Amino acid sequence: MAYLELFDLPGAVYPRRVLIYLHEKGLINSPHIKITPVTISPTLETSAPGKPKGTLPILALPDGTFIKQSIAILEYLEDICDNPQEEWQKEFVATAKPSMRGISARERATTNEALAIVDEAAAFFGFACHKGSKLFFGREPTSPITAKLAIGWAEKNLKNLEPYYNGRYEEGSPETQVTIADCVLFSLLQFAKELYQVGLVADPELLNLKRFYNAFKERKSTFLSPDMWPPQVRELAPVWLEE
Numbered sequence: 001m002a003y004l005e006l007f008d009l010p011g012a013v014y015p016r017r018v019l020i021y022l023h024e025k026g027l028i029n030s031p032h033i034k035i036t037p038v039t040i041s042p043t044l045e046t047s048a049p050g051k052p053k054g055t056l057p058i059l060a061l062p063d064g065t066f067i068k069q070s071i072a073i074l075e076y077l078e079d080i081c082d083n084p085q086e087e088w089q090k091e092f093v094a095t096a097k098p099s100m101r102g103i104s105a106r107e108r109a110t111t112n113e114a115l116a117i118v119d120e121a122a123a124f125f126g127f128a129c130h131k132g133s134k135l136f137f138g139r140e141p142t143s144p145i146t147a148k149l150a151i152g153w154a155e156k157n158l159k160n161l162e163p164y165y166n167g168r169y170e171e172g173s174p175e176t177q178v179t180i181a182d183c184v185l186f187s188l189l190q191f192a193k194e195l196y197q198v199g200l201v202a203d204p205e206l207l208n209l210k211r212f213y214n215a216f217k218e219r220k221s222t223f224l225s226p227d228m229w230p231p232q233v234r235e236l237a238p239v240w241l242e243e
Protein backbone atom coordinates (compact mmCIF):
# COMPACT_ATOMS: atom_id res chain seq x y z
CA MET A 1 0.00 0.00 0.00
CA ALA A 2 1.33 3.46 -0.90
CA TYR A 3 1.89 5.64 2.14
CA LEU A 4 3.46 8.87 3.30
CA GLU A 5 6.11 8.72 6.01
CA LEU A 6 6.47 11.66 8.36
CA PHE A 7 9.79 11.86 10.18
CA ASP A 8 9.06 13.49 13.52
CA LEU A 9 11.25 14.76 16.34
CA PRO A 10 8.90 14.22 19.31
CA GLY A 11 8.14 17.43 21.20
CA ALA A 12 9.83 19.68 18.62
CA VAL A 13 8.00 22.79 17.48
CA TYR A 14 8.18 22.45 13.68
CA PRO A 15 7.08 18.79 13.44
CA ARG A 16 4.22 19.60 15.82
CA ARG A 17 2.81 21.99 13.23
CA VAL A 18 2.20 18.98 11.00
CA LEU A 19 0.95 16.69 13.78
CA ILE A 20 -1.59 19.26 14.96
CA TYR A 21 -2.66 19.76 11.33
CA LEU A 22 -3.09 16.00 10.74
CA HIS A 23 -5.34 15.78 13.82
CA GLU A 24 -7.38 18.80 12.82
CA LYS A 25 -7.70 17.59 9.23
CA GLY A 26 -8.94 14.17 10.36
CA LEU A 27 -5.96 12.37 8.76
CA ILE A 28 -3.89 11.34 11.77
CA ASN A 29 -5.22 7.77 11.88
CA SER A 30 -5.05 7.10 8.16
CA PRO A 31 -3.23 3.89 7.16
CA HIS A 32 -1.68 5.99 4.39
CA ILE A 33 0.48 7.93 6.82
CA LYS A 34 3.21 6.49 8.99
CA ILE A 35 4.82 8.64 11.68
CA THR A 36 8.43 7.73 12.41
CA PRO A 37 10.09 9.30 15.48
CA VAL A 38 13.75 10.14 14.96
CA THR A 39 16.34 9.94 17.70
CA ILE A 40 18.66 12.81 18.60
CA SER A 41 22.23 12.36 19.83
CA PRO A 42 23.92 14.51 22.53
CA THR A 43 25.58 16.41 19.65
CA LEU A 44 22.10 17.06 18.21
CA GLU A 45 22.43 14.70 15.20
CA THR A 46 19.05 13.27 14.23
CA SER A 47 18.66 9.81 12.75
CA ALA A 48 16.09 7.17 11.76
CA PRO A 49 16.16 4.44 9.12
CA GLY A 50 15.38 6.03 5.75
CA LYS A 51 15.65 9.63 7.00
CA PRO A 52 17.64 11.83 4.63
CA LYS A 53 19.80 14.71 5.85
CA GLY A 54 17.83 17.75 6.94
CA THR A 55 15.76 19.33 9.66
CA LEU A 56 12.48 17.90 10.92
CA PRO A 57 9.76 17.44 9.87
CA ILE A 58 10.44 15.59 6.64
CA LEU A 59 7.71 13.94 4.59
CA ALA A 60 8.70 10.96 2.41
CA LEU A 61 6.41 10.46 -0.57
CA PRO A 62 5.57 7.10 -2.19
CA ASP A 63 7.60 8.12 -5.29
CA GLY A 64 10.78 8.17 -3.16
CA THR A 65 11.10 11.97 -2.97
CA PHE A 66 11.03 14.10 0.19
CA ILE A 67 9.48 17.39 1.34
CA LYS A 68 11.76 18.99 3.91
CA GLN A 69 9.98 22.14 5.14
CA SER A 70 6.95 22.14 7.45
CA ILE A 71 4.96 24.73 5.49
CA ALA A 72 5.65 22.98 2.18
CA ILE A 73 4.39 19.76 3.82
CA LEU A 74 1.18 21.46 4.98
CA GLU A 75 0.62 22.95 1.51
CA TYR A 76 1.27 19.58 -0.15
CA LEU A 77 -1.24 17.84 2.12
CA GLU A 78 -3.84 20.55 1.47
CA ASP A 79 -3.19 20.24 -2.31
CA ILE A 80 -3.76 16.49 -2.19
CA CYS A 81 -6.96 16.97 -0.18
CA ASP A 82 -8.26 19.61 -2.60
CA ASN A 83 -7.46 17.59 -5.70
CA PRO A 84 -6.48 13.94 -5.13
CA GLN A 85 -5.16 12.31 -8.30
CA GLU A 86 -3.75 8.88 -7.53
CA GLU A 87 -5.79 6.04 -6.04
CA TRP A 88 -3.94 6.15 -2.69
CA GLN A 89 -4.48 9.90 -2.49
CA LYS A 90 -8.23 9.44 -2.98
CA GLU A 91 -8.33 6.86 -0.17
CA PHE A 92 -6.10 9.00 2.04
CA VAL A 93 -8.26 12.12 1.83
CA ALA A 94 -11.61 10.34 2.17
CA THR A 95 -11.83 11.38 5.85
CA ALA A 96 -10.32 14.86 5.36
CA LYS A 97 -12.08 17.97 6.64
CA PRO A 98 -12.65 20.95 4.26
CA SER A 99 -9.91 23.34 3.14
CA MET A 100 -7.79 24.78 5.92
CA ARG A 101 -6.43 27.50 3.62
CA GLY A 102 -9.73 29.11 2.65
CA ILE A 103 -11.63 28.84 -0.63
CA SER A 104 -11.31 32.17 -2.42
CA ALA A 105 -8.04 33.77 -3.52
CA ARG A 106 -8.70 36.47 -0.90
CA GLU A 107 -9.16 33.95 1.92
CA ARG A 108 -6.03 32.06 0.90
CA ALA A 109 -3.98 35.23 0.76
CA THR A 110 -5.11 36.04 4.31
CA THR A 111 -4.10 32.58 5.52
CA ASN A 112 -0.73 32.98 3.79
CA GLU A 113 -0.17 36.40 5.33
CA ALA A 114 -0.78 34.99 8.82
CA LEU A 115 1.38 31.97 8.05
CA ALA A 116 4.32 34.14 6.95
CA ILE A 117 4.10 36.27 10.10
CA VAL A 118 3.97 33.24 12.41
CA ASP A 119 6.82 31.52 10.60
CA GLU A 120 8.98 34.61 11.09
CA ALA A 121 8.02 34.79 14.77
CA ALA A 122 8.91 31.12 15.18
CA ALA A 123 12.33 31.66 13.61
CA PHE A 124 13.07 34.54 15.99
CA PHE A 125 11.81 32.63 19.00
CA GLY A 126 13.87 29.55 18.09
CA PHE A 127 16.96 31.71 17.68
CA ALA A 128 16.25 33.34 21.07
CA CYS A 129 16.11 29.90 22.71
CA HIS A 130 19.43 28.87 21.19
CA LYS A 131 21.12 32.10 22.33
CA GLY A 132 19.50 32.56 25.73
CA SER A 133 18.36 29.27 27.22
CA LYS A 134 20.61 27.21 29.45
CA LEU A 135 19.63 24.20 27.33
CA PHE A 136 22.15 25.32 24.70
CA PHE A 137 24.85 26.62 27.06
CA GLY A 138 28.17 24.89 26.31
CA ARG A 139 26.80 23.37 23.11
CA GLU A 140 26.91 26.53 21.01
CA PRO A 141 27.77 30.21 21.54
CA THR A 142 25.13 31.89 23.69
CA SER A 143 24.32 35.58 24.15
CA PRO A 144 21.54 36.69 26.53
CA ILE A 145 21.28 40.16 24.95
CA THR A 146 20.84 38.60 21.51
CA ALA A 147 18.16 36.33 22.94
CA LYS A 148 16.31 39.30 24.41
CA LEU A 149 16.42 41.18 21.10
CA ALA A 150 15.22 38.13 19.19
CA ILE A 151 12.26 37.66 21.56
CA GLY A 152 11.42 41.33 21.00
CA TRP A 153 11.32 40.69 17.24
CA ALA A 154 9.10 37.63 17.72
CA GLU A 155 6.76 39.78 19.82
CA LYS A 156 6.75 42.46 17.12
CA ASN A 157 5.54 39.83 14.65
CA LEU A 158 2.81 38.72 17.03
CA LYS A 159 1.61 42.32 17.30
CA ASN A 160 1.33 42.39 13.50
CA LEU A 161 -0.61 39.13 13.67
CA GLU A 162 -3.08 40.31 16.32
CA PRO A 163 -5.61 41.93 13.87
CA TYR A 164 -5.84 38.68 11.88
CA TYR A 165 -7.58 37.13 14.90
CA ASN A 166 -10.24 39.85 15.24
CA GLY A 167 -13.56 38.08 15.69
CA ARG A 168 -12.04 34.59 15.50
CA TYR A 169 -12.39 32.00 18.28
CA GLU A 170 -14.90 34.22 20.08
CA GLU A 171 -16.83 32.42 22.78
CA GLY A 172 -20.46 31.94 21.87
CA SER A 173 -19.98 32.78 18.16
CA PRO A 174 -20.23 30.12 15.39
CA GLU A 175 -17.28 27.75 15.34
CA THR A 176 -14.20 29.28 13.68
CA GLN A 177 -12.85 27.41 10.64
CA VAL A 178 -9.38 26.20 11.66
CA THR A 179 -6.59 27.18 9.24
CA ILE A 180 -3.08 25.90 8.69
CA ALA A 181 -1.85 29.20 10.16
CA ASP A 182 -3.74 28.38 13.40
CA CYS A 183 -1.90 25.04 13.67
CA VAL A 184 1.45 26.74 13.10
CA LEU A 185 0.68 29.52 15.59
CA PHE A 186 -0.54 27.17 18.28
CA SER A 187 2.53 24.99 17.95
CA LEU A 188 4.74 28.03 18.60
CA LEU A 189 2.72 29.41 21.53
CA GLN A 190 2.43 26.04 23.25
CA PHE A 191 6.11 25.22 22.79
CA ALA A 192 7.15 28.62 24.17
CA LYS A 193 4.84 28.30 27.17
CA GLU A 194 5.18 24.63 28.04
CA LEU A 195 8.89 24.09 27.43
CA TYR A 196 10.55 27.51 27.79
CA GLN A 197 7.95 29.07 30.11
CA VAL A 198 7.65 32.14 27.91
CA GLY A 199 4.13 33.53 27.57
CA LEU A 200 4.31 35.01 24.09
CA VAL A 201 0.70 36.24 24.28
CA ALA A 202 0.92 37.70 27.79
CA ASP A 203 1.15 41.28 26.47
CA PRO A 204 -2.17 43.12 27.04
CA GLU A 205 -2.06 44.23 23.38
CA LEU A 206 -2.42 40.59 22.28
CA LEU A 207 -5.95 39.91 23.50
CA ASN A 208 -7.09 38.22 20.27
CA LEU A 209 -4.11 35.88 20.27
CA LYS A 210 -4.58 35.11 23.95
CA ARG A 211 -8.24 34.24 23.31
CA PHE A 212 -7.13 32.04 20.40
CA TYR A 213 -4.59 30.26 22.62
CA ASN A 214 -7.07 29.60 25.40
CA ALA A 215 -9.72 28.30 23.00
CA PHE A 216 -7.38 26.20 20.86
CA LYS A 217 -5.61 24.53 23.77
CA GLU A 218 -8.86 22.73 24.60
CA ARG A 219 -8.77 20.91 21.26
CA LYS A 220 -7.77 17.24 21.20
CA SER A 221 -5.16 17.98 18.51
CA THR A 222 -3.04 19.92 21.00
CA PHE A 223 -2.68 17.26 23.69
CA LEU A 224 0.93 17.16 24.86
CA SER A 225 2.16 14.44 27.16
CA PRO A 226 4.03 15.92 30.15
CA ASP A 227 6.94 13.54 29.53
CA MET A 228 7.25 14.47 25.88
CA TRP A 229 10.64 16.03 26.69
CA PRO A 230 13.41 14.27 28.65
CA PRO A 231 13.68 15.49 32.28
CA GLN A 232 17.01 17.23 31.62
CA VAL A 233 15.51 19.22 28.74
CA ARG A 234 12.51 20.22 30.85
CA GLU A 235 14.83 21.34 33.61
CA LEU A 236 17.26 23.42 31.52
CA ALA A 237 15.02 24.93 28.82
CA PRO A 238 13.16 27.42 31.07
CA VAL A 239 16.37 28.72 32.66
CA TRP A 240 17.23 31.95 30.81
CA LEU A 241 20.86 33.10 31.00
CA GLU A 242 21.54 36.43 32.69
CA GLU A 243 23.26 39.32 30.84
Ligand SMILES: N[C@@H](CCC(=O)N[C@@H](CS)C(=O)NCC(=O)O)C(=O)O
Residues within 6 Å of the ligand: 009, 012, 013, 014, 015, 044, 045, 046, 054, 055, 056, 057, 068, 069, 070, 071
Ligand atom coordinates in the same frame (compact mmCIF):
# COMPACT_ATOMS: atom_id res chain seq x y z
N1 LIG B 1 12.14 25.85 8.48
C1 LIG B 1 12.13 24.47 8.92
C2 LIG B 1 12.68 24.40 10.34
C3 LIG B 1 12.79 22.98 10.86
C4 LIG B 1 13.61 22.86 12.14
O1 LIG B 1 14.41 23.74 12.49
N2 LIG B 1 13.46 21.71 12.81
C5 LIG B 1 14.21 21.42 14.03
C6 LIG B 1 13.29 20.74 15.04
S1 LIG B 1 12.00 21.79 15.58
C7 LIG B 1 15.31 20.42 13.76
O2 LIG B 1 15.17 19.56 12.90
N3 LIG B 1 16.41 20.48 14.53
C8 LIG B 1 17.46 19.50 14.41
C9 LIG B 1 18.49 19.89 13.39
O3 LIG B 1 18.64 21.09 13.10
O4 LIG B 1 19.18 18.98 12.88
C10 LIG B 1 10.69 23.93 8.80
O5 LIG B 1 9.75 24.74 8.79
O6 LIG B 1 10.50 22.70 8.68
